[in-house]
Amino acid sequence: MEKDLIKLSIEHGIAHVCLNRPSKINALSFEMFKAIDKVIKRLAADKSVNAVVLSGAEGNFCSGLDVKSVANSPSKAMKLLFKWLPGNANLAQRVSLGWQRLPIPVIAVLEGCCYGGGMQIALGADIRIASSNCKLSIMEAKWGLVPDMAGLVALRQIMPKDKALMLTYTADILTAAQALELGMITQISDTPYDAAVELANKIMRTSPDANAAIKLSINRNWTGSIRSLLARESLSQIRLLMGKNRVIAAIRQTKNPDKAYRARQSWWS
Known part of the structure; x- marks a missing residue:
């Protein structure tokens, strides 16, 4: 073997x-x-x-x-x-x-x-x-x-x-x-x-949650209907707004570019 x-x-x-x-x-x-x-x-x-x-x-x-x-x-x-x-x-x-x-x-x-x-x-x-x-x-x-x-x-x-x-x-x-x-x-x-x-x-310099949402949205909607695209974009954005990594992304842009992101949220799996 x-x-x-x-x-x-x-x-x-x-x-x-x-x-x-x-x-x-x-x-x-x-x-x-x-x-x-x-x-x-x-x-x-x-x-x-x-x-x-x-x-x-x-x-x-x-x-x-x-x-x-x-x-x-x-x-x-x-x-x-x-x-x-x-x-x-x-x-x-x-x-x-x-x-x-x-x-x-x-x-x-x-x-x-x-x-x-x-x-x-x-x-x-x-x-x-x-x-x-x-x-x-x-x-x-x-x-x-x-x-x-x-x-x-x-x-x-x-x-x-x-x-x-x-x-x-x-x-x-x-x-x-x-x-x-x-x-x-x-x-x-x-x-x-x-x-x-x-x-x-x-x-790696961008949010792992945002990247997961982007990949999901593009892969699912590339050939999908406009209605499903709009629904998935909105749901993903709500999840991102509720997550810690969105706040960290803002901090990295304005105050501390080396602040570490949290682990990716489980809902993207």
Whole structure:
């Protein structure tokens, strides 16, 4: 059994999560799916974590599904896909959708390969910073499969339908520059990990409750009705006005820029 498939460290409120299977270019085995899901659940329960930097070990993000590993065990394939209700997320979908559902900003660092399941995980992040040599692909069609890890939740928000269809039909491999032009990534950096950490530290200067409310509001309302948007904005603002961190944010702006925020309120989870 492989160990330490996911490395996690938490420093000054920033969780550093690293996909750690470099001998397989961080390909997704069943055990790795379980490890990612476990880390997401742990971070959701930790109110002291206010940002996540998600990366892959040794210069690659993730080469996608370890097809041989999963195909050799039908029981593992079934466990990946099983769900009690069709509308629920199964294990394969939670490793992408889980990052979106965290009430914490998530920044993905994309280097080397970001293919298939790796691209689906990256799409679950709020922000994607890629190295100039990164290669990206929605690759499932190459293996006769449909993308089924919930990456479409984000893809439909960041890209026109015709371009999403083109990339998914063809399984083309994109350069970072091409991905940036299409909106699949947020920015390109020669030092993407450092850029992600710098951004995470900048985010840490704002209220964790406000960031949780912003993420919830944008994700839920990006394609929702105007009525639901107005309702959620009003409810979030009332909750923020009632919280300690709104007062602390004002103090940081006017009196003491180093005053520490309180832990994130539980209602955003």
